[in-house]
Amino acid sequence: MNPDVDLTVPTPGPHVLRDRLLALDSRLFEFAAEQHWPGAERVLPRLSRSANHGVLWFTAAAALTVSRTPRARRAAARGIASLSLASLTINTLGKRTVRRPRPVLDPVPLVRQLKRQPITTSFPSGHSASAAAFALGVALESPAWGAVVAPVAFSVAMSRIYTGVHFPSDVLAGAALGAGAAFAVRGMVPTRAQIVPPARPRAEVPALPDGEGLVMVANTASGSADRVRALRDSLSRAEIVECAPADVPAELEKAAARAVVLGVCGGDGTVNAAAETALRHGLPLAVLPGGTLNHFAYDLGVEGVRDLSRAVQDGEGMRVDVGRFVCGDRRGIFLNTCSLGVYPELVRERERWSHRIGGWPAGVLAALRVLRADRHPLEAEFRGRAHPLWLLFAGNGTYHRMGLAPGRRLDLADGRLDVRIVHGGRRPALRLLAAAVAGPLTRSPAHAAVQVGRLHLAGVAPGTLLAYDGEVTGVQGEVTLEKLPGALSVYRPLPAN
Numbered sequence: 001m002n003p004d005v006d007l008t009v010p011t012p013g014p015h016v017l018r019d020r021l022l023a024l025d026s027r028l029f030e031f032a033a034e035q036h037w038p039g040a041e042r043v044l045p046r047l048s049r050s051a052n053h054g055v056l057w058f059t060a061a062a063a064l065t066v067s068r069t070p071r072a073r074r075a076a077a078r079g080i081a082s083l084s085l086a087s088l089t090i091n092t093l094g095k096r097t098v099r100r101p102r103p104v105l106d107p108v109p110l111v112r113q114l115k116r117q118p119i120t121t122s123f124p125s126g127h128s129a130s131a132a133a134f135a136l137g138v139a140l141e142s143p144a145w146g147a148v149v150a151p152v153a154f155s156v157a158m159s160r161i162y163t164g165v166h167f168p169s170d171v172l173a174g175a176a177l178g179a180g181a182a183f184a185v186r187g188m189v190p191t192r193a194q195i196v197p198p199a200r201p202r203a204e205v206p207a208l209p210d211g212e213g214l215v216m217v218a219n220t221a222s223g224s225a226d227r228v229r230a231l232r233d234s235l236s237r238a239e240i241v242e243c244a245p246a247d248v249p250a251e252l253e254k255a256a257a258r259a260v261v262l263g264v265c266g267g268d269g270t271v272n273a274a275a276e277t278a279l280r281h282g283l284p285l286a287v288l289p290g291g292t293l294n295h296f297a298y299d300l301g302v303e304g305v306r307d308l309s310r311a312v313q314d315g316e317g318m319r320v321d322v323g324r325f326v327c328g329d330r331r332g333i334f335l336n337t338c339s340l341g342v343y344p345e346l347v348r349e350r351e352r353w354s355h356r357i358g359g360w361p362a363g364v365l366a367a368l369r370v371l372r373a374d375r376h377p378l379e380a381e382f383r384g385r386a387h388p389l390w391l392l393f394a395g396n397g398t399y400h401r402m403g404l405a406p407g408r409r410l411d412l413a414d415g416r417l418d419v420r421i422v423h424g425g426r427r428p429a430l431r432l433l434a435a436a437v438a439g440p441l442t443r444s445p446a447h448a449a450v451q452v453g454r455l456h457l458a459g460v461a462p463g464t465l466l467a468y469d470g471e472v473t474g475v476q477g478e479v480t481l482e483k484l485p486g487a488l489s490v491y492r493p494l495p496a497n
Helices: 014-034 040-050 052-065 070-097 126-141 143-162 168-188 225-234 245-258 268-281 295-300 305-314 342-357 359-372 428-441
Strands: 214-219 239-243 261-266 285-289 317-327 330-334 337-341 378-382 385-396 417-423 447-452 454-468 471-491
Touching: 040 052, 040 143, 052 070, 052 126, 052 143, 070 126, 070 143, 070 168, 126 143, 126 168, 143 168, 214 245, 214 268, 214 285, 225 239, 225 261, 225 285, 225 305, 239 245, 245 261, 245 268, 261 268, 268 285, 268 295, 268 330, 268 471, 285 295, 285 305, 305 471, 317 385, 317 454, 330 454, 330 471, 337 342, 337 378, 337 471, 342 385, 385 454, 417 454, 417 471
Parallel strands: 214 239, 214 261, 261 285, 285 471
Antiparallel strands: 317 330, 317 471, 337 385, 337 454, 378 385, 378 454, 385 417, 417 447, 454 471
């Protein structure tokens, strides 16, 4: 063999590789243009147009949002956030970095072509990025809804090749970018499944096959009829008592007298009444959310019939703290929040209008009326000093949210009251807004946030309103807020090991 002969195979340069990839991309595009996909000529072009400017995905998000399932609403929000990040990246970096011309439409049948051809550069596909970002964002929060959205997202991506506006590599790159945006959003805002609550000892609660021994009182005014029917199917031996709001306390007492486990389906006020009954009778409590907000049930991890049914049948539960307020002979408990100042007035005003215009509009109207009214701040003594207050909020456990309004609690047995105060001043609306923005981050002359185990107030004026779990009562003189650590046993689906 001649040693002067070089037998090594030359490595193609970057330009050669790029040309080969572009040639392959063109052949795949032409191959797709030659195929006849039954029914696609009527569907895919329309589907492609419907996704212009994200209209299809915003519509899908709206459909998920009106669902009563909180997981679906979270999935919709995550999908929109992922889509927004993908669109921002495409429009600021993607389209300006690679200025690739659109495919030549000659191989594409005229019936498939869009009436309005896009004029932006071809790489990457913005439609594919939005579709992948929305579908994966939804799936990361709710795999079930993600499975529903995924075929639509895939069809939108394929429609961009089918209608001749993108090469296959444009679609793949766009989809990869959209998926990256969804994972980036998850990195910034973890899904609920990623957030593991602190380990707590399990409560000794009985396992009830088919729900035998469970007596559940359901408030018919809470709009929970669908969930009650689903519960009958899931726990066939459970006894379910449906009653009007005025009859709830009496029916809870009767149920507690014959139940192994007391159950309740309704809003936060109904759940509060059930918790008080369960504490008095020493019974574990099974909560099925059936109201508008359902803070306690959702923080437990019970979002629907499936969660509660699993916990009841498997005997999964934990002990949680209970908040208590004491004012002379008047006392009560709260599972979520207790407050004095403008918020109780807002609750009372909201109740006046909710049956006429609905819960959320009534809340907005009540806030406007309360904040615009000419009023004076609440006067209360704390540690021997008088303080004017627009609002005192105490949460049963630490709320994890950047603001004054209740957010999510990761630990329902932390032994703390999450206290947030808005000091009195000349402009209550501005101070309340500032506190809502700052939340627990700062301490200022306008607002403060602390965590304590007990809070005592004196000098509370007669007729001062106190709101607890959506209910309102009058207090005066001395008011004490305190915790009852681990006082209540509740059913809760435990995370898998």
